[in-house]
Amino acid sequence: KILRAEVLTLPKLGCLNLHASLLPRHRGAAPIPAAILAGDSETGITLMKMDEGLDTGPILAQKKIAIRAEDTAETLGRNLAVLAAETLRVFFPLYIREGLTAMPQDATRATYAPQLKKEEGRLDFRLSSEQLSRKVRAFQPWPGTFVLWKEQPLKILEVQTEDYPGAQAPGTVLEHGRYPAVRTSDGIIILLRVQPAGKRPMPGDEFLRGAKDFTGQIFAG
Structure with missing residues (x-):
């Protein structure tokens, strides 16, 4: 669910989100299957500052991981969960102590990953x-x-x-x-x-x- 602006501005340092793709690629609910379906050679985790859009907020940090030929959404999801924890461990303290440069996403490179049916x-x-x-x-x-x-x-x-x-x-x-x-x-x-x-x-x-x-x-x- 997308949060309203008044909610996003309540925390002094804003709201952060971890997304399981290299934004702006594969915005949406199913980024892990989307990366495999597209034949991507790599994907990753994006730490972003949330805004009112769907995964459109500025990027604070990204970490990449290779997609193996045998990966399923399940195995890739497990690897990304480990990477997400590592991303948060490294970059969240930096964000709190020093701040991180927020880079706007290039909307012209955006792709979308809707929920699977x-x-x-x-x-x-x-x-x-x-x-x-x-x-x-x-x-x-x-x-x-x-x-x-x-x-x-x-x-x-x-x-x-x-x-x-x-x-x-x-x-x-x-x-x-x-x-x-x-x-x-x-x-x-x-x-x-x-x-x-x-x-x-x-x-x-x-x-x-x-x-x-x-x-x-x-x-x-």
């Missing part, structure tokens, strides 16, 4: 393999990614991308090295770990052994 987790295989892999990682643990199989959500928990020759339509399910794989716009994603409705998470090869009719399905966009 559960229905956004449905995978569209007309996208590239890389885009789909990012989405699976960005949406873990919530809202999660899924396909509809036999009118039930099949959660897709972990995937691997691979180049793959062939003319199958995007969304076509193949068997690839004992694992289920789905054709994308430019290759395949291998379903390494899935969770059928009402069941536990399981490796993709285990799922396929019990669901032989899964191969050959075509998932619509």
Whole structure:
């Protein structure tokens, strides 16, 4: 919730906020998934002085962290929590004792990260393999990614991308090295770990052994 001006001016030194991105990039409620979805190589923590806008206040300090190829929103969030504590430990005493130079944000470089919705987790295989892999990682643990199989959500928990020759339509399910794989716009994603409705998470090869009719399905966009 955005605070009113009369609230923001009550503290003598103003109101501060820690935001889990390198502002002005990824303003909003879901900056961690947004950084993964965008394919960013790094993100970080911004210590900012709050104003009446949505993450628009001047920047007091920033610390960066690399985004690893295997990071999900959950693992990246844990790393950013540690970085946030370190940022506050270092810069908050400086702000109290000496003050910090507040740098206005460059609004022309701003991007936005709205709150994710559960229905956004449905995978569209007309996208590239890389885009789909990012989405699976960005949406873990919530809202999660899924396909509809036999009118039930099949959660897709972990995937691997691979180049793959062939003319199958995007969304076509193949068997690839004992694992289920789905054709994308430019290759395949291998379903390494899935969770059928009402069941536990399981490796993709285990799922396929019990669901032989899964191969050959075509998932619509």
